[in-house]
Amino acid sequence: MAVKTIKTPAVIIGGGVAGLAAAIDLSRRGLSSLVVERGPRLGGRVADFCCKATDSCVRCGACRLADLVRRVAARPEIAIYTSAKPVAAEADGDGWRLTLEPQRNNGPAPVVELAGGPLPRRSQVQAGAVILAVGATPFDPSAKSRFGYRRVPGVVSALELEGALEHSLAELAGGRDPRRVAFIQCVGSRDESLGHLYCSRVCCGFALRMARVIQARRPGTEITFFHMDVQTYGRAWAGELAEMREQMNFVRAMPGEVTAGPGGPQVVYAAGGRSQTAEFDLVVLSQGMRPPVGAAALSQLFACTRTSDGFLGSDAEPVASGAAGVFIAGSARGPMSIVESIEHGAVAAAAAAGHLQPLVREAAHA
Template structure:
């Protein structure tokens, strides 16, 4: 059993966690970051660049800059394969027990794997545990896992990242449909929030498809297009020319003769159906799987939508000395998550100052 003392412990080694460590380092505050998996970078590792001719400002490439800076910062220590199992606060210090996770053999050059059970004594804790993509199986009518050629937007992303595009029959599809808001803005699920990033994500992918496979027709089923950044707004009119925007939420996706068949209401309210070579479901962002366990462990509140922490403006959670960064607090994009970590780091630093002052005054 090892004991480490550090001003700040960060849980989660995705972009928000790594940024929080860097933001603290820029302020001269040392920190220990614990990532439960073998590698740093989280989900952003799997995102590809969506630039066609010009950068679309998705921010996925910033992970490289972050890791390069992390390597050059002695203030930040990174531990991989470290899962927070227990936490208690005593005398203004959080004692968090980290347990080593089974090694999967894919070590990160930056992070040191946790060898044994370790207790971290930290004055502040930043939770940057990310999000969970909505499981589209819960919306059975969209046919995920049942209808060939229906996949999640993240699966399509992984495919495009490899430079491949194949539909239901293993051939490049003649047509691709995106269905937005799968798991977001959905009263039947109780997910009464917009996931913010999926419109931009899907339309950037549509742009990538249009560039690599210009003959492929792209249809975009949506409720409202949510803007994502200023230049994105300017690009929207061009996208409207290249892509078929259909303002309808499909009622059902079933197996058709030539690929998945999508049933939806036309502008006149009459039912229509069309077959596509590939249907991508834009899953929403949902609270991290560990949200329940963590809120219990640290005695903190969750917001209306189930994400961690209630005071969004300050990145503060209910418990003393606990702060939340990135998508663990609510849906946001890559660059937004990187910046949000600045808020958490700033708040953590202020809490250290306060604690120092109180100690000085006895």
């Protein structure tokens, strides 16, 4: 059977917010693209995030996904293949030749997608530029066994809390609605013992937004926030943080361990030079971001470099990859928020357009 070759100016690996934003910006610049998504549906991790607004929008950006999908669908110059993965790539003149293979996805069938469809068969793609927008991988908290993840009942990851937030927290907390909730920050971030010498940037905001939702839903819920430093960024946060310090218990300490107690998980931590123990109904581990699972394979496939933290790309430049015609977008490059990923996608598109159009190329190098 002859292998079909698709020719396109740019191919984008990853159909999350960064990849979709890159596709839209390329199309604004008059360039077609092909988005290749490994999973059965677009949106990447953002598709799992619910709205955290309480009395007003908290600017997490998760609602922007629907907007991006709609805009991608409205642009015929953007082609999309879901359930597809690059298995081979070679530099070919000024561009790249990729081999895509269909992926079997055993997860739940996607809700009908607005745009695109699964890759029907093994295909070849000839592209002038490649944008890698494969996202980051969440840290698995069981690698920090002292926090009791999967050992102590009532200890969950932040992403598990996210999954339950819109429904009920009772299932996470052993059947009752939790009244005492602790968040432990920096699980897998800022951790020299793991070699993770970076801050994951978004987890403080993520955890505090969820804490607010819990308090809004169940007023009187006690929230304890174990942290090293609060990494909230964005100008609107300063005032909100002051308010949250009043409503929640901020404890600057990294707990030593989490054990099973009679009434729920117990957190052991040091405060005022003494060891303290506090009991909770639910302990949430704010896991950090790790380089994408396939980072090693992808960097080999596309001969691209890794940052000092192991993400795709180079420390020196925001979207460059070290390989000609290959660009990095979104949290594959390093921890970033949803809104930042969308902007980063636009920057990667500008760089890719520069590679494809000599005039823009000058602009990027100036």
